[in-house]
Amino acid sequence: TDMTKQVRAEEQQKELSQQLVDVLESMGDAFFMLDKDWRVTRVNHHQEKVSETNRKDTIGKSFWEVFPATADPKSNYWIEYHKVAKTKKPSHFIEHYGPLDVWTEVNAYPTPDGGISVFFRDISQRKQAEDALKESEARLRFMAESMPQKVFTATPNGEIDYFNPQWIEFTGLAFEEMLEWGWIQLVHPDDLDENIRRWQHSIKTGEPFELEHRFLRADGQYRWHVSRAQPMRDSKGNIVRWFGSNTDIEDIRRTAAHTEELEQKTATLKEQRAQLVAINSAKDEFISLASHQLRTPATSVKQYIGMMLEGYAEEVMPTQRDFLQRAYDSNERQLNIVNDLLKVASVDAGKVKPRIEKFDLSPLIKETLEGQAAKFTEREQNVTLQATAGKWLVSADRDLLRMVLENLIDNASKYTYQGKAIKVKLLKSKGNVEISIQDEGVGVPEDKLNKLFQKFSRLDNPLSIAVGGTGLGLYWVRKIIDLHHGTITVASQEGKGSTFTVTLPMKRLV
């Protein structure tokens, strides 16, 4: 019986050993065993496969000879295997196996006979995935750190676990002071409740977070931000992390407020302008109306005094004649003023429409000069016209242009002392005709030149009181020249004289 028992026990033992061997053989990990002299005593099928060797060639051989790459005393394999044999303690390590360019995860155990047994697996793929993950994390971090925006991440329960350096720069606080719920100390007190309420709502429901609120900057200024956060979910839909950004919109807000203010001001200005335009046109209308009303009686005064002077009502005594003549002259001045006012009113109201015709300018100028010849003689002024022979054709309204020239020539005479010269010149340049009227008169100070063409601009000069005027002539002249698409300029020197130059297009499309 004992024998039978023994045999059975031996058989059982054998069976067990066989089962063990089967397990080792079928294992997905590679396995080998070394005796105390580093000779290979056992390998499994997987070890043969990964090391591309046959057990017939390795069993009984020195491990370091069969796998010389591990024999380097600097290699982890060499170091760890010796450690296990010596300390009789297991070891777990990850090492790159050069000849096959694979990463191995190794578990080495001491054996009772002083050798070691080793299990290892190729983890190259896992390692690659881990490396890729690390790299993509590094890339993300780099992005987060190099963007101008402030960003953060939070755990599913809403605790902030990352702020990029822009946050630190903005707040002047340390990471630790802001992590988890530390950031709430930076939120403006008026925005805090709303902020916490919304954030908690998002954490509970998984709905994206968005809020405009103020954050305290290191310099003590609260600045408006728009904060947004989105949850990232795993394949089962569970939130694994929140990603958020905080954009400083203070400047944009200010610009918007500023723009609004400007728009309001512009609107007010527009309104004021409209009011001014209305007032101005009411004034123009008044002047025109009043002038019309003034002209009729003044005209009849002129007629009656004229008739008296011509002796239609008895004979006039010399003293009476003198008084009547003075009355006539004053009335004449009054009529001139009224006429000037009416001319200006009608040009302002846009009622002046030039009747353009093509004509020769030089006879017109000659006529105008002849019309004023008596005045020149009286003032002993020498007036000359310089123009080359030939025609000076312009397209213009002859009557209006005549009045313009009368006005300018009259001014030249009025503001020039007795005995001085006045020159009128005609010139052609670049498709234009230039008429210049040059006097040796009182001139205009430089700082007053821009006032000349304004309405009612009577400038003081040594002759202005003596000669009288309304200050409307040049204003009207400029308006008429504008209607002809021409220009009028003036050059003057106080005490020396002035030159007014009118430029008209030679041919103009009407």
Ligand code: ADP
């Ligand atoms: P008025 O001659 O009726 O005053 P104008 O509009 O013709 O009005 O001229 C405006 C002002 O320009 C005049 O008051 C005068 O001071 C100045 N002015 C015009 N022409 C001349 C000139 N040729 N020389 C000097 N001053 C002039």
